[in-house]
Amino acid sequence: xxxxxxxxxxxxxxxxxxxxxxxxxxxxxxxxxxxxxxxxxxxxxxxxxxxxxxxxxxxxxxxxxxxxxxxxxxxxxxxxxxxxxxxxxxxxxxxxxxxxxxxxxxxxxxxxxxxxxxxxxxxxxxxxxxxxxxxxxxxxxxxxxxxxxxxxxxxxxxxxxxxxxxxxxxxxxxxxxxxxxxxxxxxxxxxxxxxxxxxxxxxxxxxxxxxxxxxxxxxxxxxxxxxxxxxxxxxxxxxxxxxxxxxxxxxxxxxxxxxxxxxxxxxxxxxxxxxxxxxxxxxxxxxxxxxxxxxxxxxxxxxxxxxxxxxxxxxxxxxxxxxxxxxxxxxxxxxxxxxxxxxxxxxxxxxxxxxxxxxxxxxxxxxxxxxxxxxxxxxxxxxxxxxxxxxxxxxxxxxxxxxxxxxxxxxxxxxxxxxxxxxxxxxxxxxxxxxxxxxxxxxxxxxxxxxxxxxxxxxxxxxxxxxxxxxxxxxxxxxxxxxxxxxxxxxxx
Ligand SMILES: Cc1cc2nc3c(=O)[nH]c(=O)nc-3n(C[C@H](O)[C@H](O)[C@H](O)COP(=O)(O)O)c2cc1C
Numbered sequence: 001x002x003x004x005x006x007x008x009x010x011x012x013x014x015x016x017x018x019x020x021x022x023x024x025x026x027x028x029x030x031x032x033x034x035x036x037x038x039x040x041x042x043x044x045x046x047x048x049x050x051x052x053x054x055x056x057x058x059x060x061x062x063x064x065x066x067x068x069x070x071x072x073x074x075x076x077x078x079x080x081x082x083x084x085x086x087x088x089x090x091x092x093x094x095x096x097x098x099x100x101x102x103x104x105x106x107x108x109x110x111x112x113x114x115x116x117x118x119x120x121x122x123x124x125x126x127x128x129x130x131x132x133x134x135x136x137x138x139x140x141x142x143x144x145x146x147x148x149x150x151x152x153x154x155x156x157x158x159x160x161x162x163x164x165x166x167x168x169x170x171x172x173x174x175x176x177x178x179x180x181x182x183x184x185x186x187x188x189x190x191x192x193x194x195x196x197x198x199x200x201x202x203x204x205x206x207x208x209x210x211x212x213x214x215x216x217x218x219x220x221x222x223x224x225x226x227x228x229x230x231x232x233x234x235x236x237x238x239x240x241x242x243x244x245x246x247x248x249x250x251x252x253x254x255x256x257x258x259x260x261x262x263x264x265x266x267x268x269x270x271x272x273x274x275x276x277x278x279x280x281x282x283x284x285x286x287x288x289x290x291x292x293x294x295x296x297x298x299x300x301x302x303x304x305x306x307x308x309x310x311x312x313x314x315x316x317x318x319x320x321x322x323x324x325x326x327x328x329x330x331x332x333x334x335x336x337x338x339x340x341x342x343x344x345x346x347x348x349x350x351x352x353x354x355x356x357x358x359x360x361x362x363x364x365x366x367x368x369x370x371x372x373x374x375x376x377x378x379x380x381x382x383x384x385x386x387x388x389x390x391x392x393x394x395x396x397x398x399x400x401x402x403x404x405x406x407x408x409x410x411x412x413x414x415x416x417x418x419x420x421x422x423x424x425x426x427x428x429x430x431x432x433x434x435x436x437x438x439x440x441x442x443x444x445x446x447x448x449x450x451x452x453x454x455x456x457x458x459x460x461x462x463x464x465x466x467x468x469x470x471x472x473x474x475x476x477x478x479x480x481x482x483x484x485x486x487x488x489x490x491x492x493x
Contacts, residue, residue: 002171004033004479005070006110007063009077009088011039012257017112020149021142022076024157025110027467028164029479031171035076036066036483038087049090051248051303053097053191060094072106072167073134078144078257079113079121081309081316082343083300086254092128092298093191100132101183106170107134108163112144120343124299127336131186135176138166146259147452148459157466164477188334191297195332195363197225200370204236211240211384214287216280218294218305220246226331226361227293233373234291239381245283247304250276254307261314269311277311288384290326290353296333296340296360309347319352325383325390327376328358337362354390356383 006026010016019035026033038049049059056064067073077084084092107129111118118141126136140159143151150156169175187193213234221228221244235242252275260270272278284290294301301309309316328348330341337360345358356379361369382388442448470476 002031003070003482004029004031004072004074004167004171005066006033006035006074006076007067007088007091008035008037009039009075009085009091010037010257011085011087011255012078013037013039015146016076016078016257017142017144017146017149018076018078018110021112021140021156021160022074022110025074025140025160025164026479026481027470027476028161028168029477030168031071031477031479032482033479034066034070034482036063038063038091039085049087049094051090051093053090053093053297056094056098060091063091064095064100067102067105070105071171072108072137073129074167075107075109075111075125075129077109077111077121079111079116079118080255080257081306081313081347082117083121083124083306085257086303086306086310089298089300089303089306093303095132096128096186096190096298097192102133104174104176105134106137106167106176107132108137108167109139110142110160110163111140112142112150115141115143117343127181127185127299128189130179130181131183131189133183135170135179137170137175137177138163147456153459153463154466157463161475168477185334185336188296188332188336189299190332191295191302193332194224194295195226195361195366198229198366198370200233200237200374202237202374205239207239207241209239209381209385211288211381212286213238213240213242213289213291213380214283215242215244215291215293216284216305216308217244217246217292218248218302218308220248224295224331227295229370230291230293230329230331230373233370234377237374238377240289240384243283243287245280247280247308250280252277252280252307252311255310255313268314271311277308280308281312281315284321284324288324289380290321290324290348291380292326292328292344292348293331294328294340294344295331296337299336299340301330301340301344305344312351315351316347319350322352323387324353325356325380325388326353327356327380329373330360332363333360334362334364336360349392354383354388356380356388356390 006022008016008019008022010018050057077088080086083089109122109125111121122139122141129136140163142156142159145151215231215234217227219227221231231244253271258270261268269277294305297303300306326348328341328345330337330344333340339360341358341360345355349355357376
């Protein structure tokens, strides 16, 4: 009996937007399907997934058994800081570290996001899927809404029908598409592949300046010889005071996706008082320089640094650390290290760290590595002392926004572009009067909830009506849901 398994990574449980989209898509499957959530302890009754990549705890084993008996996996998640929510990364890390390879199976992805780095997340999940042996049949990236599950209702639903068709077809004819990524990447996405120790043969320098540098690593440096080498070079050759934070030691809890940090002013992360997250943020604020050393894992950065980044989501949109200086190094990433370094660099730039360099260490190209890190340290010392100007370099989306701005202000000159953007309603400028009105209205929780409830009701009515038409036209799939999920944001019947 052929089967499809939706592996949902959202920590938002049944409020998950990506789950809502997956639930809709499942209606068009011709084969039986099942939903599991990596955050759910009911996968094995007792224990959750752990961050240790080489551990095969009961939660992992029960998910593994389900993967083994399935034909198509559908990774279902909201984009969390450019990749999967960290607990889904725990699962990917374990599958890679423990050398699983699945033959004759396929994978697809359903993601929801606000379309920032959704392409990056999709590309990385494809890289991991193919390196785990899955052939990749397709994907959907839907624009999310925390209450409604998804926006652009009709388009998203049509896209779901298309992906369901592809999944049905792949199972029907045993179709395994050509991979985009060869499995030579496996070593570099492994959370347990570490590079070699290196050092600089020069006399240590005196701590003669009064600035402070905070070095942040995800893993403990005793695990990662490259990270240890970098920390030693910073300690020995910076003329400033150096402090080290190994996030793994801080045992900070993972983001729950509650979005309080983003929607309530001055609240920060709801969990900041209960664990040591805030302590790390305070140390970052108190330092003059920040050096981030991450490790390449599952196509992204290690789970500890990823956890910190997710928890800092509410701070992510504003350069709250400005002005600080720093640099970013990713260890163990081989040919993809620089890609990961670019993303992490982007994150630190956005929160206000003027980064003088970012580098992914590639074991095949370590020429002058100790000297290069030494040079970064010297430059960081100078940048802090002389307040170097480092111009920001934004992602393509920021460039898009800038372009729209340009087109608007130069509308008379860029007439073609101006018209195109106006006609296709592509300007994202808010209506100032309307926005200000809602801003004040939404400070009252009661009014806010009434407005949201009304909108949800209206949209759900329209969705049900569309779904009714689909049932009448006989497009609904023959597959059965093997485990009932309740409380999903989107309801059709
Ligand atoms: C910690 C956190 C990080 C996020 N990072 C991104 C991001 O990098 N890009 C993006 O477009 N949306 C981002 N979002 C928005 C989510 O992708 C969006 O709300 C998604 O629908 C959540 O899916 P879920 O409800 O299934 O968890 C983030 C949300 C959270 C809570």
